[in-house]
Amino acid sequence: MPRFAPHPERRPAVVSGASSGIGAATARALAAAGHPVALGARRARVCAELAAEIREAGGEAFAHALDVADSDSVTAFAAAAERALGDIEIVVSSAGDLAADRVHELDSGEFLAQLQVHLVGAHRLVSHLVPGMVARRRGDVVFVSSDVVRAPRTRMGAYVAAKNGVEGMARAMQMELEGTGVRASIVRPGPTSTNMGMGWDAETTGAVLEEWVKWGLARHPCFLRPADVAAAITAVVSAPRGAHLSLVEVQPEAPLEER
Ligand SMILES: NC(=O)c1ccc[n+]([C@@H]2O[C@H](COP(=O)([O-])OP(=O)(O)OC[C@H]3O[C@@H](n4cnc5c(N)ncnc54)[C@H](OP(=O)(O)O)[C@@H]3O)[C@@H](O)[C@H]2O)c1
Numbered sequence: 001m002p003r004f005a006p007h008p009e010r011r012p013a014v015v016s017g018a019s020s021g022i023g024a025a026t027a028r029a030l031a032a033a034g035h036p037v038a039l040g041a042r043r044a045r046v047c048a049e050l051a052a053e054i055r056e057a058g059g060e061a062f063a064h065a066l067d068v069a070d071s072d073s074v075t076a077f078a079a080a081a082e083r084a085l086g087d088i089e090i091v092v093s094s095a096g097d098l099a100a101d102r103v104h105e106l107d108s109g110e111f112l113a114q115l116q117v118h119l120v121g122a123h124r125l126v127s128h129l130v131p132g133m134v135a136r137r138r139g140d141v142v143f144v145s146s147d148v149v150r151a152p153r154t155r156m157g158a159y160v161a162a163k164n165g166v167e168g169m170a171r172a173m174q175m176e177l178e179g180t181g182v183r184a185s186i187v188r189p190g191p192t193s194t195n196m197g198m199g200w201d202a203e204t205t206g207a208v209l210e211e212w213v214k215w216g217l218a219r220h221p222c223f224l225r226p227a228d229v230a231a232a233i234t235a236v237v238s239a240p241r242g243a244h245l246s247l248v249e250v251q252p253e254a255p256l257e258e259r
Contacts (some may be wrong), residue, residue, distance in 0.1 A: 004181070004241035007138070012036040012085035013237070014078070016068055016125060017095030019046035021194030022144060022233075025226035026092050027051075029234045031059035035090065038081035040066025060085070068095045068121025069113070078128035087136060090237050091129050093122040093166075094144040098196050100204050103157035111158045118162035123169065130173075130182065137181035140237040143170045144229070145188045147249060154211045155204075174246060183244045185236045190251040193223040222252040 013030045017023035018039035027037045031054040039047040039061060047063035054061035062084040067073040082088055096118050099110055122143055133139025149167050152160045166186075173184040197205065212218040229250055236245045 002242075005138075007241060008089065010036065010086070011089040011237075012038070012081075012087065013090035013092060014038040014040065014081050014088050014125070014129065015092045015094060016040050016066055016121070017093075017144075018050065018063075019043040021094075021196060022189065022192060022226045022229045023092070023094035024050055025230035026094060026233050027061070028054065029227065029230035030090070030092075030237070031057070031061055033234055033238065034059075036060035036085045037062070038077075038085055038088075039063045040077045040081070041095065042067050066095070068093075068124055069116040071124055074121075074124040074128060078125070082132075087132060088129050089133070089138065090140045090142070091125055092142045092144065092233055092237075093125050095121055096144070096196070098156060098159050100155045100197070100200050100208055101158070102155055106158055111161075114158035114162045115165065118159070119165040119169065122166055126169075126173070130177075133182045134177070134180045138241070139182045141173070141182070141184045142233050142236055143167070143184070143186050144233070145170070145186050147188050147190045147251070149188065150249070151217060153208075153217055154215065155208050181241075183239075183246075185245055186247045187229065187233050187236060188247065188249040189224060189229045189232075190249070191223045192226060192229055192252075194226055220252075220254040222255055224250060224252045228252075 013035045015023050015027045018027045019041035027039045031037045044065035051061035051063040064077050064080045066077040146163045148160045149163050170186050232248050232250045239245050
């Protein structure tokens with residue numbers, strides 16, 4: 001008798017922050033791996049366009065507006081996703097944004113906004129979708145964290161605090177969910193080429209990069225592609241039952257040295 005029944009054939013997934021970057025790449029990758037996917041972000045039209053692209057490629061996809069900072073929006077998104085795709089087996093929490101301010105210069109409202117999106121936003125998804133997983137005795141929740149938890153970066157203290165909160169919550173969940181069949185996992189990307197930080201002016205970007213160099217945080221110029229992180233997330237949720245990839249850090253590989 002195997003310790004666990006295999007994953008069901010149909011494993012619908014929801015992805016927050018699916019209109020861009022890592023979330024969009026994850027929706028594509030999960031759909032290509034055969035998962036029905038529900039895409040959510042504030043830019044519902046962008047999610048709808050991506051969902052149409054996935055369907056044209058033969059996948060199953062559904063899009064709905066989602067603001068993870070708004071409880072009613074998360075309630076509506078989760079209910080619509082389940083109506084459209086059935087019981088949700090996989091949750092990927094990737095929604096996020098980034099303010100490039102020093103902690104002491106940041107307005108507390110803006111500080112709270114970062115916690116609202118990254119930390120409370122992730123919790124809102126969990127509170128709606130994990131109880132059903134526990135009842136079904138299986139499921140995957142993936143928190144997209146950041147390598148800033150291991151090595152904090154300057155000018156993003158609110159983000160560092162929020163991501164530490166996310167990992168703390170995930171670690172506690174891993175203990176609370178032990179024996180339920182539900183796996184909570186952390187995927188921790190290093191620098192990834194997405195829209196994050198693209199709204200900064202050139203002066204801010206220059207200053208941030210200089211500080212990364214000063215603190216030894218820019219070892220080489222390569223960034224990950226969103227698809228690289230999506231591949232790690234897909235690997236985490238595809239691990240056979242009985243094995244749990246609880247924490248995966250993904251870093252860009254350095255360019256090959258001249259010989
Ligand atoms: N890029 C990096 O170097 C890096 C490194 C480590 C970790 N990460 C993490 O990776 C995740 C994805 O970021 P990304 O790099 O892919 O950035 P991105 O391209 O800017 O994508 C961020 C996504 O989050 C969504 N979003 C923002 N606020 C939201 C809200 N209130 N409700 C719902 N969706 C919201 C955005 O969509 P809308 O604007 O349409 O809502 C967008 O789809 C984040 O959690 C980030 O912290 C990124």
